[in-house]
Amino acid sequence: MTGLCILFADIAESTTLFEKHGDEAARNAISSVLDVLLKEAQKHQGELVKTIGDEIMCVFPKANHALLAAVDMQNAVSGNFVLGNHPINIRVGFHFGDVIEEDNDVFGDAVNVAARMTGFAKKEQVITNSITFEQCILPPFLNHRSLGRTKVKGKLLPVEIIEIIWQQDTSQVTRVTSALDIKVPVTKSQLEIELNGRTQIMTDQSPTKTIGRGDDCDIQIAMLLASRYHGEIQFSGGLFKYTDESTNGSWVQQGGDEPIRIHRESMVLHNQGTIAFGEMDFSRPDQLLSYKIIK
Structure with a gap:
């Protein structure tokens, strides 16, 4: 070493x-x-x-x-x-x-x-x-x-x-407000994650969950346009957040809202929704990550 x-x-x-x-x-x-x-x-x-x-x-x-x-x-x-x-x-x-x-x-x-x-x-x-x-x-x-x-x-x-x-x-220098800066009261929520029939539960004590095509990712995805290390979900500052780290970006659809593209930035996850990786295609449920906040 x-x-x-x-x-x-x-x-x-x-x-x-x-x-x-x-x-x-x-x-x-x-x-x-x-x-x-x-x-x-x-x-x-x-x-x-x-x-x-x-x-x-x-x-x-x-x-x-x-x-x-x-x-x-x-x-x-x-x-x-x-x-x-x-x-x-x-x-x-x-x-x-x-x-x-x-x-x-x-x-x-x-x-x-x-x-x-x-x-x-x-x-x-x-x-x-x-x-x-x-x-x-x-x-x-x-x-x-x-x-x-x-x-x-x-x-x-x-x-x-x-x-x-x-x-x-x-x-x-502009003050950068990132996921790391936000301080809010810590909650006891849980996050239920489902992808292709497999369900995981995250809590405020769970380590960061990495997502991507790579074998070393916690949540593996098989989408053609997804990156080897595409993004991650973490509990930070009292909230669950998804951070995109990919080449092509991610699309997050929360509730009935229009999908929002994020690229190398973070988004707080609210209530429930789905995430598409690499392209805005919500027609393949087996290739979408679904999430739900459990109070």
């Missing part, structure tokens, strides 16, 4: 680039951005592990190297890349921990946690956790803030999420 800091950086809203500008233009733009991200990583002793579509995965010897690389990545991309009239932004997450190095790749719980940090990030954000942040020395031109605690798969206790404020003019 080796202690390394794993960093993921990906293009925010990349699906929109392909939809609006076509495959070739989008691929070229994404490739240019990823080249810049790699150069910034290498300035801080980062090594590329692999490129995954619109995302790069790098490792660093120390957490502070990853923090500085993440800040430089944001500064290098923000305001400097536009495809048509669509600004290209990135989101970055990193975590330090023990990994297994094998066949020019790295594996282990630390890799999964780093990926979750990136999943929590919105465009133009750098996200880590308090465990990793404590190993960093924050330069005077940077700031940080806590986004609260949340459950992370593989961790018994909630993890405190930290955002690195990389913009030097903090007066321009």
Whole structure:
């Protein structure tokens, strides 16, 4: 086992680039951005592990190297890349921990946690956790803030999420209200989840339930357009919330309301409803996740 800091950086809203500008233009733009991200990583002793579509995965010897690389990545991309009239932004997450190095790749719980940090990030954000942040020395031109605690798969206790404020003019930083920030009285509700005849019950003590095509997901889905890791349901701040982390998005239909598309963002689940993965198709009940709040 080796202690390394794993960093993921990906293009925010990349699906929109392909939809609006076509495959070739989008691929070229994404490739240019990823080249810049790699150069910034290498300035801080980062090594590329692999490129995954619109995302790069790098490792660093120390957490502070990853923090500085993440800040430089944001500064290098923000305001400097536009495809048509669509600004290209990135989101970055990193975590330090023990990994297994094998066949020019790295594996282990630390890799999964780093990926979750990136999943929590919105465009133009750098996200880590308090465990990793404590190993960093924050330069005077940077700031940080806590986004609260949340459950992370593989961790018994909630993890405190930290955002690195990389913009030097903090007066321009918009307060981000995310699922992690919302504080409401804790309820004793339960969430009943049903997919293809299989029912599960979540409580306020249940760990996060991951959803996707991957074998390691808690709830596996077989939809063609679903991502390997598509999203998750968690109890946070007294509420059950669904967070989409996919390439193509999710559609949530609550009660008799019109379906709402969410893409790499969270939605509070109320009463009962259904979730479609990858495309807005509610005609196949066997491919829909149904949920119901039980008071």
